[in-house]
Amino acid sequence: MRLRHCLGLALAAAASTPFAALAADTIKIGFPMPLSGPTAVYGEPILKGAQMAVDEINAKGGVLGRKLELIARDSKANADEAVRLARELIIKDSVDFLAGTLTSAEAPAVSTIARENKIVFVAPTAKTMKLTASENLHPYIFRVASNTMIEGRTSASIVAKWTDVKRVATIAPDYAYGRDAVAAFVDYLKKLRPDIQIVDQQWPKLGEPDFTPFITAQMSQKPDAVMCDVFGGDFVSLAKQAAPLGYFKAINYKLIDGGEVGTVDEAQALGGDYPYGIWSDSYDPVVWAGSNEPADHKAYEDHLKAFMKSDYGSGWAIVGYQSIQALAAGIAKAGSTDSDKVSAALKGLTFDTPVGKRTFNPNTQETEAGEYWAQIIKDATHPFAVMKEPTYMDPQPLLN
Amino acid sequence: MNISSLFSQFMGGLTAAMFLFLIASGLSLIFGVLRVLNFAHGSFYMLGAYIAWQVVHWAQPSGAAFWLAALGAALGVAILGGVIERLLFRFLYGREELYQLLFTYALVLILGDAAKIIWGTDQLSVSRPAILNGGFEVLGTTVPYYNLFIILIGPAIALGVWLMLTRTSLGRMVRAAALDREMLDALGANVGWLYTGMFMLSAALAGLAGALVTPIQSIVPGMDVEIIVQAFIVVVIGGLGSFWGTFWGSMLYGQVLSFGILIFPGFSLFSVFALMTVILIVRPWGLFGKPIR
Numbered sequence: 001m002r003l004r005h006c007l008g009l010a011l012a013a014a015a016s017t018p019f020a021a022l023a024a025d026t027i028k029i030g031f032p033m034p035l036s037g038p039t040a041v042y043g044e045p046i047l048k049g050a051q052m053a054v055d056e057i058n059a060k061g062g063v064l065g066r067k068l069e070l071i072a073r074d075s076k077a078n079a080d081e082a083v084r085l086a087r088e089l090i091i092k093d094s095v096d097f098l099a100g101t102l103t104s105a106e107a108p109a110v111s112t113i114a115r116e117n118k119i120v121f122v123a124p125t126a127k128t129m130k131l132t133a134s135e136n137l138h139p140y141i142f143r144v145a146s147n148t149m150i151e152g153r154t155s156a157s158i159v160a161k162w163t164d165v166k167r168v169a170t171i172a173p174d175y176a177y178g179r180d181a182v183a184a185f186v187d188y189l190k191k192l193r194p195d196i197q198i199v200d201q202q203w204p205k206l207g208e209p210d211f212t213p214f215i216t217a218q219m220s221q222k223p224d225a226v227m228c229d230v231f232g233g234d235f236v237s238l239a240k241q242a243a244p245l246g247y248f249k250a251i252n253y254k255l256i257d258g259g260e261v262g263t264v265d266e267a268q269a270l271g272g273d274y275p276y277g278i279w280s281d282s283y284d285p286v287v288w289a290g291s292n293e294p295a296d297h298k299a300y301e302d303h304l305k306a307f308m309k310s311d312y313g314s315g316w317a318i319v320g321y322q323s324i325q326a327l328a329a330g331i332a333k334a335g336s337t338d339s340d341k342v343s344a345a346l347k348g349l350t351f352d353t354p355v356g357k358r359t360f361n362p363n364t365q366e367t368e369a370g371e372y373w374a375q376i377i378k379d380a381t382h383p384f385a386v387m388k389e390p391t392y393m394d395p396q397p398l399l400n
Numbered sequence: 401m402n403i404s405s406l407f408s409q410f411m412g413g414l415t416a417a418m419f420l421f422l423i424a425s426g427l428s429l430i431f432g433v434l435r436v437l438n439f440a441h442g443s444f445y446m447l448g449a450y451i452a453w454q455v456v457h458w459a460q461p462s463g464a465a466f467w468l469a470a471l472g473a474a475l476g477v478a479i480l481g482g483v484i485e486r487l488l489f490r491f492l493y494g495r496e497e498l499y500q501l502l503f504t505y506a507l508v509l510i511l512g513d514a515a516k517i518i519w520g521t522d523q524l525s526v527s528r529p530a531i532l533n534g535g536f537e538v539l540g541t542t543v544p545y546y547n548l549f550i551i552l553i554g555p556a557i558a559l560g561v562w563l564m565l566t567r568t569s570l571g572r573m574v575r576a577a578a579l580d581r582e583m584l585d586a587l588g589a590n591v592g593w594l595y596t597g598m599f600m601l602s603a604a605l606a607g608l609a610g611a612l613v614t615p616i617q618s619i620v621p622g623m624d625v626e627i628i629v630q631a632f633i634v635v636v637i638g639g640l641g642s643f644w645g646t647f648w649g650s651m652l653y654g655q656v657l658s659f660g661i662l663i664f665p666g667f668s669l670f671s672v673f674a675l676m677t678v679i680l681i682v683r684p685w686g687l688f689g690k691p692i693r
Contacts, residue, residue: 269525
């Protein structure tokens with residue numbers, strides 16, 4: 001029996017050389033990510049970014065002399081599915097680490113699996129405060145994404161500078177992310193500008209196709225600025241329905257959206273229908289209509305465009321890319337793939353990314369990343385809206 | 401709460417209602433005649449949107465691109481519907497609802513993946529046709545021309561289908577088929593092709609709705625499932641298989657949704673589901689349906 005088993009293994013190895021030798025000692029990273037359904041618009045480019053980082057690191061000889069191997073699975077943006085996949089990746093594929101998940105529903109769920117199995121898990125996009133709140137924090141969870149507190153407070157600090165604004169309304173998707181970000185925004189804005197009144201709050205569901213009734217209800221309260229957290233395909237729908245109703249004009253384009261609608265992905269989808277003049281953010285503006293492009297960004301972007309076979313790449317790839325960079329830096333510093341050692345190494349670690357250095361706060365285990373914020377304008381050199389002088393808003397002064 | 405804001409809320413509800421009617425009417429027609437609950441109806445709607453985007457993409461910058469796209473989407477989806485009916489659907493007639501639901505759900509997954517393979521996962525969008533850009537002022541509210549166009553096209557299609565069903569010999573056959581398929585067959589009518597025709601009409605309505613929605617909504621994977629749930633609610637409220645029931649069901653749904661948002665802004669989904677619950681308790685067969693004995 002044993003002999004036959006060995007023979008079988010030998011045959012399998014022979015059949016798959018030269019990869020067999022390589023596969024045996026790769027460092028495996030499990031990557032559950034929505035690759036189907038409405039959220040695949042984010043999942044696909046984030047996976048591409050992660051894969052590109054893996055390829056780049058492997059081309060330079062890998063980490064600790066071992067190659068990285070990314071094992072992607074479709075989480076369908078469903079927390080139960082993400083948990084099932086995370087378990088399967090650990091048990092069947094014996095992954096060394098987990099990275100990925102998209103939504104604020106998936107990431108906290110997978111985090112509990114990482115805790116159970118004592119495996120480091122790096123979350124690229126989930127912004128909910130719950131993920132690293134003290135009662136949920138454990139040594140194996142690390143967040144590369146920004147969070148809802150940073151997003152809400154940054155929005156508030158920008159709106160606070162609009163001196164003639166007195167009546168602010170909010171509209172955000174009705175789940176953890178939208179609710180948390182709006183709460184952080186309202187709270188901080190009241191501190192900065194006690195004279196401002198919150199006149200209306202709308203909560204369309206995630207994936208809402210028809211925003212018209214929300215928009216007309218909001219307009220009837222006559223706000224003079226809006227904090228909007230609707231993002232992705234939902235923002236495309238909102239913008240196209242709101243513009244002919246005169247919504248943006250009525251608030252003089254004083255709308256701020258912390259849901260990364262400044263990305264090139266969003267701008268391309270909306271084309272000429274983009275409500276030029278609003279404010280938004282992006283992890284990576286991709287197109288830099290200004291002079292402050294970080295030195296490493298151009299090379300990264302050129303590589304990404306070739307890798308994605310796309311003219312403009314994506315503003316989302318960067319978070320996948322950064323997650324792998326973080327893990328690789330942690331493994332290198334630890335000199336081991338043991339999760340306890342890597343976890344210790346990641347706490348307080350500073351690593352390079354194409355948009356500047358990031359550091360994991362040893363207490364919260366997140367990078368407390370800010371984002372690039374700007375007014376979104378029409379630009380003659382591109383067939384879509386771009387961010388005007390994207391500025392990295394450092395969250396540190398806002399977090400006290 | 402002034403007249404202007406009530407009116408704009410009403411118009412918003414009316415637009416939503418007419419969109420829903422375009423989609424739900426096909427669903428209701430198929431259930432009324434073929435007695436099949438077609439869960440894949442939302443997929444036809446989604447394919448209509450993708451085909452419209454594709455045609456606009458090819459035909460740009462022609463001013464007629466959008467109208468070509470609407471026509472192309474209705475025709476394209478009708479043909480696809482015809483093929484699916486001839487090759488697959490016909491084996492479902494008379495089966496238990498559970499099998500129909502499972503089968504049509506499988507179609508949802510297959511068509512959804514097919515769309516993903518062809519058009520990818522990016523959010524796509526189509527610009528409004530130039531002639532329907534902008535809007536006009538009524539009672540201090542801006543009504544976009546495009547919304548007005550949708551508000552007019554809904555009743556036009558309702559009237560057209562109703563005239564077809566009640567005033568033509570084809571309509572008589574359709575109604576006869578709904579009542580007693582075997583008897584109609586025995587009388588020498590070609591019920592097989594009649595069913596195919598009805599299925600194609602229903603698919604064309606879904607495809608057209610998909611095309612008409614592209615200027616105001618993003619085209620994303622998952623829009624199929626999103627819409628089918630709403631369409632089912634409308635059909636249930638109106639009464640399964642009742643054509644006018646679907647029309648008034650859509651109207652009620654649109655207004656309850658719209659004013660619900662104005663009155664309870666924190667619970668946007670609450671009002672329509674409350675409406676459905678009340679109707680299912682008080683009149684389980686829907687507003688215009690007939691109780692099943």
